[in-house]
Amino acid sequence: MSKDSKPARIETPQAIRGTQDIFGAPAEAFVRVVETFERVRKLYRFRRVEMPVFEKTTVFSRSLGETTDVVSKEMYSFEDRGGESLTLRPEFTAGLARAYITNGWQQYAPVKLATHGPLFRYERPQKGRYRQFHQIDAEIIGAAEPTVDVELLCMADQLLKELGIADGVTLTLNTLGDGESREAWRAALIEYFRAVRAELSEDSQERLEKNPLRILDSKDPRDKVFVADAPMIDDFLSAQAQDFFAAVTSGLDAAGVAWQRNAALVRGLDYYRHTAFEFVTDRLGAQGTVLGGGRYDGLMESLGGAPTPAVGWAAGVERLAMLVADGGGVAEAPLDVVIAVEDDTLINLAIKASATLRRAGLSADMVASGSPRKRFDKAAKIPASVLLGMSLRDGVVTFNYRGADVAAVQALLDPLKA
RNA sequence: GCGACUGUAGCUCAGUUGGUUAGAGCGCCGGUUUGUGGUACCGGAGGUCGAGGGUUCGAACCCCUUCAGUCGCCCCA
Numbered sequence: 001m002s003k004d005s006k007p008a009r010i011e012t013p014q015a016i017r018g019t020q021d022i023f024g025a026p027a028e029a030f031v032r033v034v035e036t037f038e039r040v041r042k043l044y045r046f047r048r049v050e051m052p053v054f055e056k057t058t059v060f061s062r063s064l065g066e067t068t069d070v071v072s073k074e075m076y077s078f079e080d081r082g083g084e085s086l087t088l089r090p091e092f093t094a095g096l097a098r099a100y101i102t103n104g105w106q107q108y109a110p111v112k113l114a115t116h117g118p119l120f121r122y123e124r125p126q127k128g129r130y131r132q133f134h135q136i137d138a139e140i141i142g143a144a145e146p147t148v149d150v151e152l153l154c155m156a157d158q159l160l161k162e163l164g165i166a167d168g169v170t171l172t173l174n175t176l177g178d179g180e181s182r183e184a185w186r187a188a189l190i191e192y193f194r195a196v197r198a199e200l201s202e203d204s205q206e207r208l209e210k211n212p213l214r215i216l217d218s219k220d221p222r223d224k225v226f227v228a229d230a231p232m233i234d235d236f237l238s239a240q241a242q243d244f245f246a247a248v249t250s251g252l253d254a255a256g257v258a259w260q261r262n263a264a265l266v267r268g269l270d271y272y273r274h275t276a277f278e279f280v281t282d283r284l285g286a287q288g289t290v291l292g293g294g295r296y297d298g299l300m301e302s303l304g305g306a307p308t309p310a311v312g313w314a315a316g317v318e319r320l321a322m323l324v325a326d327g328g329g330v331a332e333a334p335l336d337v338v339i340a341v342e343d344d345t346l347i348n349l350a351i352k353a354s355a356t357l358r359r360a361g362l363s364a365d366m367v368a369s370g371s372p373r374k375r376f377d378k379a380a381k382i383p384a385s386v387l388l389g390m391s392l393r394d395g396v397v398t399f400n401y402r403g404a405d406v407a408a409v410q411a412l413l414d415p416l417k418a
Numbered sequence: 419g420c421g422a423c424u425g426u427a428g429c430u431c432a433g434u435u436g437g438u439u440a441g442a443g444c445g446c447c448g449g450u451u452u453g454u455g456g457u458a459c460c461g462g463a464g465g466u467c468g469a470g471g472g473u474u475c476g477a478a479c480c481c482c483u484u485c486a487g488u489c490g491c492c493c494c495a
Contacts, residue, residue, distance in 0.1 A: 380456035
């Protein structure tokens, strides 16, 4: 096309902020995470669920609490043509709870569920945080026993080990107690921090009103001074709550799952009870949590269902994939055979050879473009077990094999020359 | 929403106190070695220096605005 007849240049649309196009080694790491999750989840007999990526907004707003920042600013909500407010799912749990209720999954209770896929949050992107991101998710719904908390954590622990990233990751564990324990603790915390209010950071002064438990994991040194001596949940636990937590920790010990107590680990939402946990690392910058979850016995009621105990966790696939990639990574699988087509008259023969190899279960690719004399060198740069140069010499089709163990390939392809 | 840093070729990046026609490596295209060869050599295409405005005789470089990216804060279901 001449310069004169070139059409006016169209501006290429940009990708949406916070979305990613994953390709090559990072994509391999991504599927490694998902495939490992699928394998491990079957070992624990978690049942696969496929869920819609959007729900009525109320599914999330009721479960999260109408007034929180999370609901008001950080969800992708829109109206459909009928004027109904819909939201791209920002988490799995609420949708699974809705499905449990609307589909009558009580009949399967206690039921172990596993799913994975994209989630959407309207946030400023940074390392390990995207607007469209992906999680793997496991929930056990309809069981109140600490045994299932242990099983769920055990599965998470095995997953991280099988991904080969357990070394730099530690399980931090806490209990929020039952409803009364939690309320008593919360009241004590408010009283304690109110007394020193003026000396807290600006952010924490606001947290005192909106979300006092969050002061406990403030990063500001002005807050940390007081956090160290803040009331601990342990002083407010009922006997039953103590027993529950003891059963979880002793179960983890029995399963050989290492854990660390973190008395400052909290959840912002009111429906969380008892077990709360995060697997954390210092290798991902500010985003230290690799996998997190807890027991949410109060959630079902907030969606209009019968009181139903449940516990679950979710983990960011991108964050796990980054750890997998940092720890040696995952290369794209090398080819079995690469064919350099050094003469254009041999292209159909090469196509036939490729098809033969692939039908025999061998991966094959061919280099058939550009200067014929450079194709061999180009093919030689592609990692493959066998390199086959196809050329025409004095009118004779010549196959030249290089690499380790060419015999099997030769046996398949040499007959094609005739 | 706030802050810091960064935008130069398809990719990774140079580019001096502002001064001729903006460079390198890799990649891509073509050629040389008439060859059993992952090496080497020669040549070529490809850039409105993110965009817009300003200062200046002159801007990739200085100033303003804007867009985008990265990292952090807030938030973290």
